[in-house]
Amino acid sequence: MRDRPTARIVLAVVFFSLLAAPLVLKRWRTRGETANAAIGASAALSRYGFYLSEIAESSGAKFTHQAPTLDAKLGHIMPQVASMGAGVSIADFDRDGWADIYVTNSGEGSKNALYRNLSDGSFKDVAAEMGVADLNEAGSGVSMGAVWGDYDNDGYEDLFVYKWGRPELFHNDAGKRFTRVTEQAKLPAWVNANTALWFDYDRDGRLDLFLGGYYAEDVDLWHLKTTKMMPESFEYARNGGRKYLFHNLGAGSFEEVSEKLGIDTRRWALAVTAGDLRGTGYPDLFIANDYGISELFFNDGKRFREVGKQTGVGFSPKSGMNASMADVLNQGKYAIYVSNISEEGVLIQGNNLWVPREGTAGDSLQFDNLAREMNVEIGGWSFGAQFGDLNNDGTLDLYLVNGYVSGDRNTNYWYDFSKIAGGNSTIISDAAHWPSMDGRSLSGYQQKRVWLNDGAGRFVNVAQAVGVGDVHDGRAVAMVDLWNRGVLDVVVANQRGPLLIYKNTVAPENKWIGFELEGTASNRSAIGAEVRVFWDGKQQVQQITGGGGFCSQNERRLHFGLGIDPHVEKAEIRWPSGKIQVINKPSPGQTYKIKEAA
Amino acid sequence: MKTRFDNRYVAPLFITCILLVGHLFYGFLESYERTALAIGAAIVTELVLGRIFFGKWVNLASAYITGISVGILLRSPAFWPYALCSVVSIMSKYVLRAKDRHLWNPSNFGICALLLLAPDTVAVLSVQWGNFILPMLVIWILGSIIIWRAKRFHISFTYVVSFFVFAFLRSWITGHPWRAEVAPITGPMYQLFVFFMVTDPKTTVRSKTWQCVVVFFVAFVEMLLRLNQVIYAPLYALFLVGPTAMLIENWLESRKAATEKSGVATQESPAA
Numbered sequence: 001m002r003d004r005p006t007a008r009i010v011l012a013v014v015f016f017s018l019l020a021a022p023l024v025l026k027r028w029r030t031r032g033e034t035a036n037a038a039i040g041a042s043a044a045l046s047r048y049g050f051y052l053s054e055i056a057e058s059s060g061a062k063f064t065h066q067a068p069t070l071d072a073k074l075g076h077i078m079p080q081v082a083s084m085g086a087g088v089s090i091a092d093f094d095r096d097g098w099a100d101i102y103v104t105n106s107g108e109g110s111k112n113a114l115y116r117n118l119s120d121g122s123f124k125d126v127a128a129e130m131g132v133a134d135l136n137e138a139g140s141g142v143s144m145g146a147v148w149g150d151y152d153n154d155g156y157e158d159l160f161v162y163k164w165g166r167p168e169l170f171h172n173d174a175g176k177r178f179t180r181v182t183e184q185a186k187l188p189a190w191v192n193a194n195t196a197l198w199f200d201y202d203r204d205g206r207l208d209l210f211l212g213g214y215y216a217e218d219v220d221l222w223h224l225k226t227t228k229m230m231p232e233s234f235e236y237a238r239n240g241g242r243k244y245l246f247h248n249l250g251a252g253s254f255e256e257v258s259e260k261l262g263i264d265t266r267r268w269a270l271a272v273t274a275g276d277l278r279g280t281g282y283p284d285l286f287i288a289n290d291y292g293i294s295e296l297f298f299n300d301g302k303r304f305r306e307v308g309k310q311t312g313v314g315f316s317p318k319s320g321m322n323a324s325m326a327d328v329l330n331q332g333k334y335a336i337y338v339s340n341i342s343e344e345g346v347l348i349q350g351n352n353l354w355v356p357r358e359g360t361a362g363d364s365l366q367f368d369n370l371a372r373e374m375n376v377e378i379g380g381w382s383f384g385a386q387f388g389d390l391n392n393d394g395t396l397d398l399y400l401v402n403g404y405v406s407g408d409r410n411t412n413y414w415y416d417f418s419k420i421a422g423g424n425s426t427i428i429s430d431a432a433h434w435p436s437m438d439g440r441s442l443s444g445y446q447q448k449r450v451w452l453n454d455g456a457g458r459f460v461n462v463a464q465a466v467g468v469g470d471v472h473d474g475r476a477v478a479m480v481d482l483w484n485r486g487v488l489d490v491v492v493a494n495q496r497g498p499l500l501i502y503k504n505t506v507a508p509e510n511k512w513i514g515f516e517l518e519g520t521a522s523n524r525s526a527i528g529a530e531v532r533v534f535w536d537g538k539q540q541v542q543q544i545t546g547g548g549g550f551c552s553q554n555e556r557r558l559h560f561g562l563g564i565d566p567h568v569e570k571a572e573i574r575w576p577s578g579k580i581q582v583i584n585k586p587s588p589g590q591t592y593k594i595k596e597a598a
Numbered sequence: 599m600k601t602r603f604d605n606r607y608v609a610p611l612f613i614t615c616i617l618l619v620g621h622l623f624y625g626f627l628e629s630y631e632r633t634a635l636a637i638g639a640a641i642v643t644e645l646v647l648g649r650i651f652f653g654k655w656v657n658l659a660s661a662y663i664t665g666i667s668v669g670i671l672l673r674s675p676a677f678w679p680y681a682l683c684s685v686v687s688i689m690s691k692y693v694l695r696a697k698d699r700h701l702w703n704p705s706n707f708g709i710c711a712l713l714l715l716a717p718d719t720v721a722v723l724s725v726q727w728g729n730f731i732l733p734m735l736v737i738w739i740l741g742s743i744i745i746w747r748a749k750r751f752h753i754s755f756t757y758v759v760s761f762f763v764f765a766f767l768r769s770w771i772t773g774h775p776w777r778a779e780v781a782p783i784t785g786p787m788y789q790l791f792v793f794f795m796v797t798d799p800k801t802t803v804r805s806k807t808w809q810c811v812v813v814f815f816v817a818f819v820e821m822l823l824r825l826n827q828v829i830y831a832p833l834y835a836l837f838l839v840g841p842t843a844m845l846i847e848n849w850l851e852s853r854k855a856a857t858e859k860s861g862v863a864t865q866e867s868p869a870a
Contacts, residue, residue, distance in 0.1 A: 001651050001698060008693075011647070015693045018686050022716035025678070316629065345717035346829055350675035372675055378718065415827035416778065423781025424731060433781070435774040 044466045049391030052467040052502035061115045061123040063499040066107025068142045071224040076436035079405045086475040086493035087145030087551035091157040094175030099480045099555045104143035110136050131178045141165010145551030149198030149207045153524040162193040185254050198546025199274045199283050200523045206248035207523045212269030213241015227431040234421040235317040237291035240268035262304040267292045271323040273548040275334050288320030288338045312367045318349040322550045326387035326396045327541045339382035350377040375459045381443035384550035388479035388488040389561030392510035395453035401474020406444030413440040445471040472497035476552035486512045511562045514591030522576040533560050535568040606659045632680045633669030639684035640665030647692050667705040674720040683708040697848045701841035703798045710837040741793040750797040756810040760817030803847045812843040
C-alpha cells in the first residue's frame with residue numbers, strides 16, 4: 001500500500017463520518033416526533049386538532065379478552081400459539097341509528113359481547129339475549145373475529161363469526177334476535193380461520209363470503225394428532241389453511257367456489273381486504289399472509305388471477321397481519337397497508353404501504369412500498385390498522401396497534417424465537433422443537449401508533465400526545481362515529497386485555513360530511529360502494545367494506561373530514577351495480593342517507 | 599492450448615450460485631435493486647480506493663464477494679444501508695490495518711457496524727431461506743468441494759464440528775431441545791458465514807493449525823454470546839475473535855523478528 005498520509009487521514013475522516021451517518025439519519029427521520037409525549041387534551045386539540053379519551057369501562061363496555069388453552073403439547077409455547085382471537089366489528093344491528101360493537105372472546109366457555117349503543121354514552125351487552133354470546137363452548141373451537149353483512153338483503157346486518165373451529169353464520173331477525181343458520185348455509189365443519197370478508201365478487205346483488213384459513217383445517221388445536229402443525233418456514237410456508245369463497249346463491253344458501261374461480265392457496269392468511277383497484281367495477285382481493293408473501297387476486301368477475309409478483313406486492317416475504325385500503329394521498333386511488341414485524345436489533349421487516357405507481361393502471365397496475373418515505377413503516381410487532389380522518393382535516397390518518405406477547409417484564413423470548421425461526425422445515429414445523437417460553441415476553445408492552453397524515457405525503461406519530469398510551473397486546477382496530485357527532489372514535493380489541501373505546505374530541509373548526517348508503521340493485525349493505533368527494537380542489541375516495549384491518553370491521557357509514565371552511569363541489573357515488581349517483585354541493589356537517597336509485 | 603481457470607473466481611461464482619438458487623427458488627433477496635446497489639457500491643469503492651492507495655485497478659473478486667454478501671445478508675426496507683454497508687466494508691480494509699494487513703473480514707465488519715449503529719433499520723438474514731433440506735445440502739456439498747480446492751476446508755470443518763459440540767453443550771446447559779440449538783446452522787446465513795467469512799484468506803492467521811484454533815475460539819465465543827441470548831452471535835464472535843487473532847499473530851511475528859534480529863546482532867557483535 002502506498003504511503004499517502006494525507007489521503008489516509010481524509011479516508012479515515014470519511015470512514016468514521018460514514019459510521020456516524022446512521023445516527024444522524026435516525027435523528028433526521030424522527031424529526032417532529034420529539035413532541036410525542038402526553039401533553040393534555042387542550043394542547044393536543046390546539047396542536048393536532050383532536051384528542052382521544054378512553055371510556056370503555058365507564059361506559060359499561062367492560063370486557064377482557066381471554067385466550068384459549070390449547071392442547072397440552074403446546075403448553076411450552078402456549079402464549080404465542082394462542083395469541084389471536086381479540087376481534088371487533090361494528091354494525092348498527094338493530095337499525096336504531098346508533099352504531100353497536102361486537103367483540104370476540106377466545107377462552108373456552110368465554111362469551112362474546114354485543115354492545116348495544118344506548119345513545120346516551122353508555123353500552124349494554126345484549127349478546128346473550130340476542131343469541132350471539134355463547135360461541136366458544138368446548139369442542140366447537142373459539143372465536144377469532146366477526147364480520148357483518150346483510151346476506152339476504154332484508155335490511156338487517158347478519159353476523160358471521162370465524163373461529164379456530166366451527167364457523168357460524170347468524171341471521172339477524174329484524175334486530176330482535178339472531179338465528180343460527182350455519183348448516184343451511186353449508187359452511188364447513190371446521191376451519192382455523194383468522195380472517196373473513198363479505199363482498200359481492202360477481203356483482204349479482206348478493207353478498208358473498210371469503211374465509212381465510214390459518215392453521216390447516218384438519219388440525220384440531222385442542223386434540224393434536226401431531227405437533228408438526230407449525231409453519232414449515234418462517235418466510236415460505238405453504239402448509240397453512242385453505243381458502244374458501246362462498247358464492248351466495250340466495251335463500252340463505254352458499255356454494256363454495258374458491259378453487260373453481262382460481263383461489264387456491266395454502267399460505268397462512270391473517271387479513272384480507274377487497275377493493276376495485278383497476279376501475280373494472282369488480283372488487284379485487286388482497287390477502288396478507290403470515291410466514292410469506294402477500295397475495296393479490298385480480299377479479300375478472302368470473303375468475304380470480306393471482307398477480308402479487310406482477311404488481312410488486314408479492315415479492316418480499318414478511319409476516320403480513322393487516323390489510324386495509326385507503327386513499328392516503330387524496331388521489332382517488334387506494335393504497336394498501338400491510339403490517340409486519342419490526343423489532344429493533346432483531347428483525348426489521350417494516351410495514352408496507354403499497355401505493356399505486358403513477359402511470360400504471362388496469363392490468364398493468366404496479367405498486368411501490370412507500371411506508372418508509374411516508375413514515376408509517378416501523379410499528380413493532382404490528383397487528384391491526386385502520387385509516388380514518390381523526391381530526392377532520394381532510395386527510396386519512398392511520399391508527400396502528402402493536403405488541404405480541406406481554407409476559408414477564410424485562411424478559412425476552414426473541415433469541416429463542418429467532419433461533420428456531422431460522423431452522424430447517426423439519427425443525428421449525430414441529431412445535432416440540434420450540435424452546436419453552438417460560439413466561440417470557442415476545443415484543444410485549446409496545447406503544448401504539450397514531451399517525452397523523454400531513455397531507456403532503458408524510459405521517460407523524462402523535463399517539464402519546466393525543467391520549468393513546470396503552471401498551472396492551474393490540475389486535476383489532478375499528479373506526480366508528482359512535483355518537484353521531486361527526487367524528488371518528490376508535491375501538492381496540494386487545495389479546496388477553498381489555499376492550500378500549502377511545503372517544504374522540506375534534507377541534508370544531510374542521511368540518512366533515514358522512515354518507516350512509518343502502519343498495520337496491522346492489523347488495524343492501526352497499527358493501528363495495530364507493531363515494532368520491534370533491535372539495536376545494538381536492539378529492540378523496542372511500543368505500544364500504546365488509547371487513548378489513550385485522551379481525552375487524554369499521555362502521556358502514558363513510559366519514560370524510562373536510563378541513564376548515566370547505567366548499568364541497570360534489571359527492572359521486574358508484575354502486576356495486578355500476579350505477580353512478582351524484583350529489584351536487586352537499587352541505588358539510590351532516591350524514592347523507594342515500595338509497596340506490598332505481 | 600489448455601487454459602486454466604483462475605481460482606480467484608471460484609468463490610465469486612459460488613456465491614453467485616447461492617444468490618441465484620436462493621432467489622429463484624425462494625425469492626430471498628429483499629429486492630434486485632438493493633442487491634445491485636450493494637454490489638455496485640462495493641465495486642466502485644474498491645476501484646477508487648485501490649487506485650488511490652495501490653496505484654492500480656485492483657482485482658474486483660473480493661469486492662464482488664463483499665457486495666453480494668451484503669446484498670444477501672443485510673435485511674432492510676431502506677436502500678441506504680446496502681450502499682453504506684458495502685462502502686464501509688470496503689473502506690475498513692484500507693483504514694483498519696496493522697502491519698499492512700487489514701484486520702476484519704470486510705462484510706463481517708460492515709454488517710456488525712450497521713447492526714450496532716442502525717438497529718432500528720437493519721437486521722441480518724436469519725430466516726429467509728426455504729428451510730428445505732435439498733437446496734441446503736447442495737450448497738453445503740458444493741461449498742465444501744470449492745473450499746477444499748481452495749485449501750480452506752479445515753477451517754470450515756473445524757467451525758462446523760465446534761458449532762455442533764457447543765450446540766449440544768448449550769442444549770445441556772439451557773435444557774432446550776438440541777434441535778433448537780442446531781437449527782441456526784441450517785439457515786443460509788451460516789452457509790455464507792462458514793464458506794466466506796471465517797475462511798477469508800486475508801483475515802485469517804497464517805498457520806493451518808492456528809487457523810483451526812482461531813475458528814474454534816470463534817465458535818466458543820459464539821456459544822458464550824448465545825448463552826447470553828445474542829441473536830447475531832456468530833457475526834459478533836468473528837468480529838471479536840478474528841482481529842484479535844490477527845493482532846496477536848502480528849505481535850508474535852514482531853517479537854520473533856526482533857528476537858531473530860537481536861540474535862543476528864549478537865552473532866555479529868559478540869562483544870555486545
